[in-house]
Amino acid sequence: MKAFSVYGYTQSGKTTTIENIIRELKKRRYSVGSVKEIHYEKFEIDTKGSNTDRHKKAGSELVTARGYFETDVLFPEKLPIEKILSFYDQDYVVLEGVTDYNIPKILSAKSIEEIEERIDEGVFAISGRIANEIDSYKGIPVINSIDNLDALVNLVEEKVFEILPDFDPNCCSACGYDCRTLGIKILRGEANREDCVISKNKVKLFIDDREINMVPFVQNILSNAVKGVVSELDGYKRDAQIRIEIGNENEK
Amino acid sequence: MKAFSVYGYTQSGKTTTIENIIRELKKRRYSVGSVKEIHYEKFEIDTKGSNTDRHKKAGSELVTARGYFETDVLFPEKLPIEKILSFYDQDYVVLEGVTDYNIPKILSAKSIEEIEERIDEGVFAISGRIANEIDSYKGIPVINSIDNLDALVNLVEEKVFEILPDFDPNCCSACGYDCRTLGIKILRGEANREDCVISKNKVKLFIDDREINMVPFVQNILSNAVKGVVSELDGYKRDAQIRIEIGNENEK
Numbered sequence: 001m002k003a004f005s006v007y008g009y010t011q012s013g014k015t016t017t018i019e020n021i022i023r024e025l026k027k028r029r030y031s032v033g034s035v036k037e038i039h040y041e042k043f044e045i046d047t048k049g050s051n052t053d054r055h056k057k058a059g060s061e062l063v064t065a066r067g068y069f070e071t072d073v074l075f076p077e078k079l080p081i082e083k084i085l086s087f088y089d090q091d092y093v094v095l096e097g098v099t100d101y102n103i104p105k106i107l108s109a110k111s112i113e114e115i116e117e118r119i120d121e122g123v124f125a126i127s128g129r130i131a132n133e134i135d136s137y138k139g140i141p142v143i144n145s146i147d148n149l150d151a152l153v154n155l156v157e158e159k160v161f162e163i164l165p166d167f168d169p170n171c172c173s174a175c176g177y178d179c180r181t182l183g184i185k186i187l188r189g190e191a192n193r194e195d196c197v198i199s200k201n202k203v204k205l206f207i208d209d210r211e212i213n214m215v216p217f218v219q220n221i222l223s224n225a226v227k228g229v230v231s232e233l234d235g236y237k238r239d240a241q242i243r244i245e246i247g248n249e250n251e252k
Numbered sequence: 253m254k255a256f257s258v259y260g261y262t263q264s265g266k267t268t269t270i271e272n273i274i275r276e277l278k279k280r281r282y283s284v285g286s287v288k289e290i291h292y293e294k295f296e297i298d299t300k301g302s303n304t305d306r307h308k309k310a311g312s313e314l315v316t317a318r319g320y321f322e323t324d325v326l327f328p329e330k331l332p333i334e335k336i337l338s339f340y341d342q343d344y345v346v347l348e349g350v351t352d353y354n355i356p357k358i359l360s361a362k363s364i365e366e367i368e369e370r371i372d373e374g375v376f377a378i379s380g381r382i383a384n385e386i387d388s389y390k391g392i393p394v395i396n397s398i399d400n401l402d403a404l405v406n407l408v409e410e411k412v413f414e415i416l417p418d419f420d421p422n423c424c425s426a427c428g429y430d431c432r433t434l435g436i437k438i439l440r441g442e443a444n445r446e447d448c449v450i451s452k453n454k455v456k457l458f459i460d461d462r463e464i465n466m467v468p469f470v471q472n473i474l475s476n477a478v479k480g481v482v483s484e485l486d487g488y489k490r491d492a493q494i495r496i497e498i499g500n501e502n503e504k
Contacts, residue, residue, distance in 0.1 A: 015303045019310040026311040033314035034307040043319035045297055051267045051348065055286040058271040059278040060346070062285035064336050067295035071331040072324060073339050079323040084316050087325050094312070096303065205482065206495040208338055212487045223498055225477045230457065235464045243458040246475055246494040 001088060004160045005095040006127070008108030008118060013128035013145075017108050017152075018096050020145040024153040025092055033090040035081070037097035046074060085163065086210050092160070102166040102180050104159055104187055106152075112137070121184045124159040127152060161186055161193040165213050172198070172215040253340060253491055256412045257347040258379070260360030260370060265380035265397075269360055269404075270348050272397040276405040277344055285342040287333070289349035298326060337415065341489045344412070354418040354432050356411055356439055358404075364389070373436045376411040379404060413438055413445040424449075 006018050018034065025032045046053045052065045052074065065072040081101040085093060095103065108128030109115045115126060115137055126137055131144035143152040164186075169178035174197040177185065185191035203219040205212045214222065226244060230236055258270050270286065277284045298305045304317045304326065317324040333353040337345060347355065360380035361367045367378060367389055378389055383396035395404040416438075421430035426449040429437065437443035455471035457464045466474065478496060482488055 015306055019306055022307065022310040022312050032312055033316075034304075034312040035316040035318060036304045036307060038303075038317055038319040041320055043317070044322065045317055045319075045324045051290075052286075052288045054267055054271055055274065055288060055346075055348070058274040060274050060284055060286040061342060062340055064285075064287045064339070065290055065295070065297055066287060066330060066333075066336065066350075067290040067297075068293055068330055069328070070296065071327040071329065071336060072297045073327070073336070075323040075325070076321070077323065078318060078320055081318075084318065084323060084325070087316070088314055090313060094307075096307070098318075202499040204497040204499075205485070206497075207482070207487050207489065207492045209493070209495070210487065212485055214485065218481070218485070222478070222481045222496065225481050226474070226496060226498060229470075229474045229477050230459070230464075233457070233464055233466070233470070235459050235462065237459065240459045241461070242496070242498040243461070244474065244478060244494075244496045245456040245458075246478060247454040247456075 001085070001090065001093065001163055002160045003085065003093040003095060003101075003163050004104045004106065004156065005098045005101070006106045006108055007097050007099050008128055009110065009114055012108040012110045012114060012130075014096055014108040017106065017127045017145040018094055020149050021153060021156065022094060024149050025094075025156070028153070028157075030091040033088045033093045035084055035093065035095045035098060037095070039097065045072070082166065092156075102164050102183050104161070104183070106156075122180075122187065124187050125152060125155050159187060164193070164196055165198050167213075167215060174198075174216050253337070253342065253345065253415055254412045255337065255345040255347060255353075255415050256356045256358065256376075256408065257350045257353070258358045258360055259349050259351050260380055261362065261366055264360040264362045264366060264382075266348055266360040269358065269379045269397040270346055272401050273405060273408065274346060276401050277346075277408070280405070280409075282343040283341075284344050284346065285340045286346045286348065287336055287350060289347070291349065297324070334418065341491075344408075354416050354435050356413070356435070358408075374432075374439065376439050377404060377407050411439060416445070416448055 006014055008014055022032050052063045055063045063074045081098060104124050105122045106125045106127055107115060107119055107123045109126060109130045110128060111130060115130065123140060126140055126142040127145050131142050134142050136142055141155060145152050164179050164183050166179050175182055175195045182191055182196060186193055197216060198213055203223045205214060226242060230242055258266055260266055274284050304315045307315045315326045333350060356376050357374045358377045358379055359367060359371055359375045361378060362381045367382065375392060378392055378394040379397050383394050386394050388394055393407060397404050416431050416435050418431050427434055427447045434443055434448060438445055455475045457466060478494060482494055
């Protein structure tokens with residue numbers, strides 16, 4: 001799964017840019033999901049006094065509204081992007097206004113001042129209203145999503161890579177960099193997505209069918225813990241592939 | 253995780269009953285989540301013209317609104333209850349208006365006619381407005397959640413069990429019944445939750461895809477060894493299903 005963010009000040013043309021990109025990606029036969037970061041303190045999607053709102057006010061910690069044509073899971077907290085992305089399995093996920101995750105970004109801006117204030121090394125393209133005035137900024141293409149959508153989405157296809165982990169450098173820098181630096185180097189063509197050792201792992205862990213990323217030393221701890229038991233059993237072979245499934249224990 | 257449904261006709265007092273039950277369960281120090289089944293064709297939680305609505309209209313197949321204090325994942329379909337419950341990790345999940353899943357139920361009714369129309373073998377209590385008139389129906393307690401909440405929630409604690417699977421009888425009837433019949437027999441005290449063999453045989457080991465049979469104490473040793481590591485990782489949930497795959501290190 002690949003993901004990128006379109007960010008920038010309001011009225012810069014963010015949502016329009018995203019609408020156009022989503023339509024074009026779909027036209028190119030990709031499956032697409034999206035996430036909207038809402039910078040508005042009082043945001044509540046539910047209607048005051050609705051039954052689901054009454055559940056919440058009564059103390060329900062997680063409320064879901066299940067309709068005929070939609071199912072809305074209302075988590076009462078700001079979830080980490082990694083957790084949110086675990087609900088997705090599309091080819092591309094477009095994030096609007098998200099700047100706190102390790103993914104390539106398109107900066108949407110109205111003016112050169114806005115570019116200068118917001119640009120960082122994770123930006124591979126610039127769009128929004130400024131694209132009516134300039135077509136390049138310090139080597140970064142500035143592309144109008146209305147009259148040059150093809151070029152913008154070609155760039156998305158070229159630059160956006162499979163989601164990288166986003167570990168603390170103290171947890172993993174096995175590729176030689178921290179996760180964010182690797183992301184920037186991939187964008188620049190100075191590294192490859194395959195350089196992330198997590199993707200090479202031989203030890204995979206799934207909790208309720210969702211893969212959990214493990215840094216290499218945790219992979220080894222788990223592998224050794226398992227082999228310490230399994231190697232004593234009839235049927236064990238060195239270098240065999242081992243699969244363990246532990247079901248719901250129905251603990252009280 | 254335990255779950256039960258409160259169902260019945262509108263205006264019978266369903267939501268009030270659920271509000272009271274949620275408050276009392278929380279008072280008893282349980283964590284509680286809830287699901288509301290919405291029987292309204294046109295239900296849409298999002299606001300027309302909102303940025304997230306624009307994402308959806310542009311073709312985004314899964315849209316999430318991430319605010320400061322809530323994260324709303326808007327699935328564009330009616331998800332199966334089993335899938336919805338996979339997002340929950342509470343002690344109790346209260347479902348409003350859900351009748352298509354294998355869980356104990358409280359029937360909410362205004363009249364004896366409504367009871368007769370809607371009651372089935374999965375009902376362990378009756379509540380709602382009818383509770384002002386009768387206190388028992390064919391042996392099933394009829395309890396008012398306003399002036400007799402303690403008794404109603406005591407019954408929830410007594411009757412509601414860890415969620416059973418809901419397999420097609422052709423897939424599993426290893427306990428001697430189909431899953432729904434087992435649920436009914438547990439409610440009646442004619443069977444135990446532990447009779448579900450799926451919950452029993454909970455650790456499976458495959459070496460090169462061949463299942464290795466383990467006596468229970470070896471299953472426990474392996475399970476404990478794995479959980480000793482896995483339970484420290486982000487993403488671990490009590491009652492989660494765990495799968496580990498350890499590849500052949502010689503593979504490229």
